[in-house]
Amino acid sequence: MNKTIGDLVAEIHQLHLQLREVQEQMERGPKQVKARQQAIQQKLADLEAQKQKHKALRIAVDQKSLQLKSNEAKIGDLRVKLNQAASNREFDIIRAQIDADTMANSVLEDEILDALEKVDAAQISVRQLEEAVAAAKVEETRLAAETEGVIPGLEKRITELQQALATAELDLPPDFMLSYRRMAQAYGAGALAEVEGNICSSCYVALPTQLAVQIRAGQVLFCKTCGRLLYACREAT
Numbered sequence: 001m002n003k004t005i006g007d008l009v010a011e012i013h014q015l016h017l018q019l020r021e022v023q024e025q026m027e028r029g030p031k032q033v034k035a036r037q038q039a040i041q042q043k044l045a046d047l048e049a050q051k052q053k054h055k056a057l058r059i060a061v062d063q064k065s066l067q068l069k070s071n072e073a074k075i076g077d078l079r080v081k082l083n084q085a086a087s088n089r090e091f092d093i094i095r096a097q098i099d100a101d102t103m104a105n106s107v108l109e110d111e112i113l114d115a116l117e118k119v120d121a122a123q124i125s126v127r128q129l130e131e132a133v134a135a136a137k138v139e140e141t142r143l144a145a146e147t148e149g150v151i152p153g154l155e156k157r158i159t160e161l162q163q164a165l166a167t168a169e170l171d172l173p174p175d176f177m178l179s180y181r182r183m184a185q186a187y188g189a190g191a192l193a194e195v196e197g198n199i200c201s202s203c204y205v206a207l208p209t210q211l212a213v214q215i216r217a218g219q220v221l222f223c224k225t226c227g228r229l230l231y232a233c234r235e236a237t
């Protein structure tokens with residue numbers, strides 16, 4: 001066989017990298033769906049808070065309106081009393097009371113108008129949040145279906161890559177197998193690193209000349225800095 005162990009490891013590393021990419025794709029989809037679900041929960045909490053705010057504002061308006069009605073009734077009673085006043089002094093006192101109550105009601109009316117505007121604004125916010133929740137749910141459902149849809153294809157690809165990897169590994173020399181297995185099991189694609197221009201592509205440290213020469217000749221050796229198994233960049237050999 002003409003292939004050096006370095007060539008073999010280069011092929012094996014490519015398969016490891018592809019496998020890692022597909023596995024990451026498998027994990028990415030569900031993570032994105034979960035993030036959308038969390039965002040929906042947050043929006044629902046915002047919506048609930050806004051509904052409570054709207055309700056509180058409505059209650060405040062109702063209370064002020066009741067107050068206004070009761071004050072108007074009181075002024076009505078005072079007018080009756082005014083007509084029945086027994087003295088000028090009593091008349092003046094009742095008159096002053098009516099003026100004060102009328103002024104208070106005018107202030108109350110302004111407050112009610114302000115409060116009604118706030119109720120309307122809160123109602124608009126509630127509607128906007130309801131729309132945002134609905135849109136987010138539609139998007140989450142779409143993404144979940146899309147994520148679910150690609151899983152069989154990704155699983156198939158993973159099986160294919162694992163098989164190709166197992167086949168390629170069969171060609172590795174038995175004396176190298178132990179170091180390789182130990183490293184690959186612990187670090188996956190990260191167990192291996194290419195050497196480009198005498199630099200380890202994992203830790204970017206320049207290799208000692210002797211080590212670089214051996215690797216260029218097709219051997220696979222450990223990087224003394226980062227501990228990866230190093231192989232020569234194939235374009236360079």
Ligand SMILES: [Zn+2]
Nearest residue numbers: 200203223226
């Ligand atoms: Zn290194």
